[in-house]
Amino acid sequence: MSAPAAAPSIPVTILTGYLGAGKTTLLNRILTEDHGKRYAVIVNEFGEIGIDNDLVIDTDEEVFEMNNGCICCTVRGDLIRVVENLAKRRGSFDAILVETTGVADPVPVAQTFFMDEEVRKLARLDAVVTLVDAKFFLDRLGDAPEAEDQVAFADVILLNKTDLVGPDELAEVEATLHQLNPYAKVYKTTRSAVDLDKILDRGAFDLDRVLELDPSFLDADEHDHDHVCGPDCDHDHRHHDHDHDHDHHHGHETHHDTEITSVSLRGGELNPDKILSWISEVTQTQGPDILRLKGILAFPDEPKRYVVQGIHMIVEGDLQRDWKPGEPRESRLVFIGRHLDKAALEAGFKAAAV
Amino acid sequence: MPEVTPLPLSGYVVDVRYVGGVPTFVTGDGAVALGTAGRVVRPHAGGILAATLAADGKSLVTGGDDGKVMRTTADGDSTLLAERGRKWIDVVAAGPGGAIAFASGRTVVAIDGSGKTHELERPRAALGLAFFPKGLRLAIAGYNGAGLWFPGTAAPVQELEWKGSHIAVTVSPDGASVVTSMQEMALHGWRLRDGQNMRMSGYPAKVKSMSWSVKGRYLATSGAGVSVLWPFFHKDGPMGQRPLELGGRQELVTRVACHPSEEIAALGYDDGMILLSRFADREEVLLARPNGSPVSALAWSGNGLELAFGCESGAAGLIDLTA
Structure with a gap:
């Protein structure tokens, strides 16, 4: 495709996750914490964010099929419009964060940043961050196909509300996440408390780091589904080993039935x-x-x-x-x-x- | 080369218009710069996303990210026309008899010349608006086509259907054709008398700028390494006709502005260059050398002797063609 414009492109983070997983808490932190970056935040449900900020943009989700014969080429028309408008205010923000509603398909959101030339000139997809509620995730998988897709699609997963479950349940959720997406970085959190620099402006979509994986990790699907930590996992190893052993007891019974x-x-x-x-x-x-x-x-x-x-x-x-x-x-x-x-x-x- | 008076601005030039004869620049950071003396007013609380000239040429109508639609005159006085909470107003249009319209998401609002407000809810977002040259009729571009609405009447919206996302719309000066620009990098047109579809494709980029030449003979467009001008003076419009191509370069044409009285067009490019090109012989005159920033706004003065321009970087100026 065409060469990008000379101006440096603005990183875009897509924040997805089922209702109640902690997205609003995380968004409010991003908007209020002193992290030295100004975020333009695009939301579908303004009411959830109790913050008055002229860079919070409320849009009505509009999924467009591209009339080009490609059945899966869907984009978010409202995002194209917002990003083109943000281009007129370049300089008033450093990065863009797109929140998707719990039931939204993250694919059209991500595809928007590849399929529209004007959008590509301004912005580049940095990472898809998916929030997962440790307590209800396994239930969600049963009744909401979006929940499964959101995990499979992620670059970074925040396994949130870990304080609400016991170690066995947590291990089962972790194993399921790994089964659905062994290549995402997983951070276990409570109240969405994660260092923001672990999820923002990571270059995860640029892949320069994602595939710099420990070879044993890349082969994970050859082994038992026991690894959970991401490629540059921040957990200390003893803890990691503990999880490792622990999972062996459960073996295959934790497997989520999925295609x-x-x-x-x-x-x-x-x-x-x-x-x-x-x-x-x-x-x-x-x-x-x-x-x-x-x-x-x-x-x-x-x-x-x-x-x-x-x-x-x-x-x-x-x-x-x-x-x-x-x-x-x-x-x-x-x-x-x-x-x-x-x-x-x-x-x-x-x-x-x- | 004609004389250029530079008037550097603080932000992305969203539009430029001659308001009561005064060149008036609108920037994304919220400034309305009037004339050459550096006078700036800020009608909105934040940035300005869209602007147009009232039909009488005496005021500028702007939409902002503060949810407001404002009217600003050449002496810098601003009045509030409408307010829609936190929604961004990024589409505005002006029509005959002082009518204005704007859109925010799926809602289209028209305010007629007497100040009466009419509201229409569309099934999908309204992406472009254009008034017909006569009466009070509005073309609304959106997903899968365009709708034609008579605000203030009970008549149902006439739907012009074509699959895909239509991001902008223009109506020919004779009111006979409606043309949209599409996300799929093509134009689509409808001849209203018989509903005939017109497909104008082959663009390497989205068409962001469309301008009718004098008497509506051609529709000049951006979105390619030339400006493509579709002829509308044949019996069947542009169908089966070869379009005129002006100003061929490696760079993309980003803005076009047809001269108000001659068959000449000003073309602004992705690298900031501006060319003047004559339809008859494609003779070109260089008006501005490349400055590295895409031309984002062009306007002719009423007498066609001066061209105002603005770029994404804030570079802007006036080009005197009498020199």
């Missing part, structure tokens, strides 16, 4: 034409089932890492930083979605090896 799985692919250098046309083919044919796709690819004779990401049928990629001296030139690609055919994905990925 969502993830597939992690690893290899060496890849033929750029082959891998990119394969990714394009996979997303065109299985787009509706693919929630997220993220990868870092190594191409022969290319000093830079190729970073790719996608939502449904939208795939974006570009060359980012150089491979560091001594860094293994390894290609990694992960898919999160429904009905993923792991064997077919592995075969397609391997066929692009040089």
Whole structure:
């Protein structure tokens, strides 16, 4: 697509999560705490935020289907409008936060930041942050399909209200989160108390960090579903080990019955034409089932890492930083979605090896 | 090159209009700068999102992020026209007989020349508004088409349907055609006498600026590396006709303004350059060199001898074409 404008793009955080998970508490903290950044906050339900701030913008959610023959290309028309208007006030804010209602699908929100050129010029998606209520999450999964999607789609998960559940219940929720999305960073919190710099302006969507994962973590779906912590997990290790052991007792009985799985692919250098046309083919044919796709690819004779990401049928990629001296030139690609055919994905990925 | 008088401003130039003959610049940070002496008024509590000129040319109508619609005259006096709580007012239009209209979300409000307010709730957000040149009739662009509304009457809204999101609308000066700009980077038009659809596509960007040439012969548009001008003087309008292309460059045309009396258009580009181009022979005159910031506003003085311009960076000025 076209080159971005010269002006630095404004980071956008999407805040999602089911009703009562603690979003309003977190929003109020972002608006009131002294963190040195001015946020333009886009909400759908103004009433919930009791703060008078001229950078809180109330919009009516308007999901538009793009008339381009792509069945999953939906965008939020109201967001395009608000972001274009915010462009006229550039300089009065540093970052944008979009709150979605509990029942909202986060996909059109995220796609808006890829599909609209004017929006892309101004803003870049930084991370999708999903709040999860430790006490009610497992119930929600049973009655609200959005809750499952919101977790599968996240870059960062705040597992909130952990004080309201016992250790067994918490471990079960954590295992389920990991099953739905092994690539998100998970922070356990009470009253949405998390350092804001852990969730804001993280560059999570840029992937430069998300895939810099501990290799054992990337292979997590080969093991028991016991790891919960994210790629740069902040928990101390003893605690981590404790969770680890604890989960073993519960084993598979904690598994949430879901169609969502993830597939992690690893290899060496890849033929750029082959891998990119394969990714394009996979997303065109299985787009509706693919929630997220993220990868870092190594191409022969290319000093830079190729970073790719996608939502449904939208795939974006570009060359980012150089491979560091001594860094293994390894290609990694992960898919999160429904009905993923792991064997077919592995075969397609391997066929692009040089 | 014609003489340029720079008038740098504090923020993104949302619009520029000649109000009672005075060049008046509107910026996103809330300033209305009147004339060349540096006089600034701030009719809104916050930023200004949209502006238009009243049909009599004597006042500017603005919508702001303070939820207000204000009228400002050339001497800087502002009056409140309407207030809608916390909603942003980002679409305004002015029509014959002193009528004005604005939209906020799904609500469209028209205030007729006698000051009476009429309100319409649309099924989806109203994204663009334009009055017909005569009577009190309003075209409303939105998702899946445009609606034509006679405020103050019980007549149902006439729906012009076309799938997709229509983000702006204009009505031809003869009132015969309604043209919308679409999220899908195309124009769509309807010929009202028979409902004939007109599809005008091929743009690499959304069309954010549309301007009718003198007597409505052409509709000049932004959104490509040339300004595409669709002919409306043929029996079947632009259908089956090759559009005129002016000012071809590598850069995107971001604003167009047709001259009030000649078949000439001023074209503003993504890099700040401004060109004048004549329809007949595509002769070009450079009016402003690139300054690195997209041209976001252009307006001709009533006599067509001066062009006012503004850019996203706040760069702005007047170009004297008599020099």
